[in-house]
Amino acid sequence: MPLRSAQPLRGAAEPLASLYDVALLDLDGVVYLGGAPIPGAAGALGKAVASGMRLAFVTNNASRTPSAIAAQLTGLGVPASADEVVTSAQAAARMLAEHLPAGAPVLVVGGMGLRIAVRERGFRPVTTAAAQPAAVVQGYAPDLSYSLLAEGGLAVAAGALFVATNADSTLPTPRGRQPGNGSLIQVIATATGKTPLVAGKPEPPLHAEAVARSGARHPLVVGDRLDTDIESAVRSGADSLLVLTGVTHPLDAVLAAPECRPTYLAEGLAGLLGPHPDPGVTVADGTAHCGGWRVGVNGGRVAVAGSGAAIDGLRALCAATWSTAGVSEQAAADAVAELGLPHPQG
Numbered sequence: 001m002p003l004r005s006a007q008p009l010r011g012a013a014e015p016l017a018s019l020y021d022v023a024l025l026d027l028d029g030v031v032y033l034g035g036a037p038i039p040g041a042a043g044a045l046g047k048a049v050a051s052g053m054r055l056a057f058v059t060n061n062a063s064r065t066p067s068a069i070a071a072q073l074t075g076l077g078v079p080a081s082a083d084e085v086v087t088s089a090q091a092a093a094r095m096l097a098e099h100l101p102a103g104a105p106v107l108v109v110g111g112m113g114l115r116i117a118v119r120e121r122g123f124r125p126v127t128t129a130a131a132q133p134a135a136v137v138q139g140y141a142p143d144l145s146y147s148l149l150a151e152g153g154l155a156v157a158a159g160a161l162f163v164a165t166n167a168d169s170t171l172p173t174p175r176g177r178q179p180g181n182g183s184l185i186q187v188i189a190t191a192t193g194k195t196p197l198v199a200g201k202p203e204p205p206l207h208a209e210a211v212a213r214s215g216a217r218h219p220l221v222v223g224d225r226l227d228t229d230i231e232s233a234v235r236s237g238a239d240s241l242l243v244l245t246g247v248t249h250p251l252d253a254v255l256a257a258p259e260c261r262p263t264y265l266a267e268g269l270a271g272l273l274g275p276h277p278d279p280g281v282t283v284a285d286g287t288a289h290c291g292g293w294r295v296g297v298n299g300g301r302v303a304v305a306g307s308g309a310a311i312d313g314l315r316a317l318c319a320a321t322w323s324t325a326g327v328s329e330q331a332a333a334d335a336v337a338e339l340g341l342p343h344p345q346g
Contacts, residue, residue: 009319010263011278016241016271017048022216023272024058024086024207024238027069028172029224029246030269031057032076038245042077044269053272055084056214058207058221060200060228062089062139062165062181063111083213088165088200089117091209092137095163095199097121100134107133107160109152109188111141114165129154138188138196139165140181149184153191162188166200168228172247202231207238222269224248226260239263241271250314250341254321254332261322267311277312279319286324290316295335297324302335313339 012019023045025031031041045055057073057080066085073080092114096106102122107129108115115125118137126133129151136152156162167182185196199205211219221238223229224246233240242253242262253265264276279290286297291312296303297320304313317335321327327335 009261009265009279009315009322010276011280012264012276014275015051015273016220016264016276017051017053017273020053020218020220020239022054022056022214022219023048024056024210024214024216024219024221026223026225026229026246027057027059027061027073030222030243031073031078033246034172037076037078038268041245041269044273045078048269048272051273054214054216055080056086056210056216056219057084058086058201058210060088060166060168060181060206062087062092062114062117062200063141065113065116066090068113086206086210086213087113087117088206089114089139090120090213091199091206092139092163092165093117093121093123094209095197095205096123096135096137096161099161104134105131107131107136107152107155109136109144109148110139110165111143114139114141127151129158129160132158133160135161135163136188137163137165138181138185140168140171140184144184149187153188156188156192156194162192162194162196164196164198164200166206167198167203168200201228202235204232204236207232207236220272222272226252226256226262230256230262231260233263234259234261241266243268243271245269250336250339251329251333253314254318254336255326255329256318256322258322261318265311265315265318277315279312279315281319281323286320288316288320288323290319293317293339295320297321297327300327300331302327302331304335304338310339310341314341 168180169182170177171180221233292308293306293313
């Protein structure tokens with residue numbers, strides 16, 4: 001299947017909520033940020049649902065249960081049920097089912113969300129290598145102990161299948177970035193020389209799990225991270241909407257690698273509710289037009305002209321840059337500044 005990223009940033013004459021049947025939504029940085037609701041997110045999702053779009057909340061977080069996540073969302077003004085939440089723990093459990101018979105013992109190196117997902121798939125969660133587990137599945141848990149990691153390492157060394165819920169090297173916290181599951185799985189991987197199968201974004205299994213559980217026929221992936229949400233969509237052949245309410249800055253979007261480029265770009269979830277102007281690109285001279293903006297890229301130089309909504313200027317800048325061999329980070333940063341958009345350090 002050809003990469004979606006080979007196509008230019010697209011426009012849409014109708015609201016995205018009308019064009020796609022299910023929005024596969026990331027959580028942190030999209031619906032909430034550090035536990036606080038993102039302004040306007042709940043209202044935008046409510047309007048999307050009212051127009052007929054269904055929602056699925058798709059997260060690499062394997063430590064909490066879907067019920068706990070749904071309760072948090074509801075408390076933030078986004079009514080959600082447990083069956084609308086899809087976690088990397090569930091995707092990892094499905095991966096186990098593709099390799100193991102029902103009832104097989106599985107050593108769970110993780111929290112309650114992962115243990116429940118494993119049990120719901122018909123496996124028997126265990127905590128020691130002495131139980132001769134057929135597999136070890138590892139997911140982030142804030143209280144993960146050395147002794148449990150050691151048991152997992154012993155089981156993997158003895159031949160157990162090694163599966164990880166996700167490989168995020170860090171996770172955001174109010175105190176800054178802290179080690180994520182991608183860092184923690186290196187304990188077992190380094191000790192055994194075994195690399196785990198990974199279920200979470202950007203690997204395809206979590207996307208497939210979300211599509212299966214939601215029944216989506218024409219899904220739209222919505223996320224704030226290029227290297228997980230958007231790359232997952234590209235690798236799965238799905239369209240995507242990048243929102244700028246989380247970790248991705250405008251400059252990051254301009255400099256995005258081909259495998260991490262979204263189909264659409266918006267400031268936030270209100271981008272689901274209206275049409276998207278087409279940032280048409282004239283490949284011959286590397287120019288793009290969007291709203292009142294014209295952006296040209298030639299020989300690594302960027303020329304910005306016009307006025308209007310900054311997000312339209314960013315769409316034109318991304319489209320023009322992506323249609324060429326690229327520009328330097330400094331040239332891109334200068335162009336972003338001309339649009340009046342914030343710099344990562346600003």
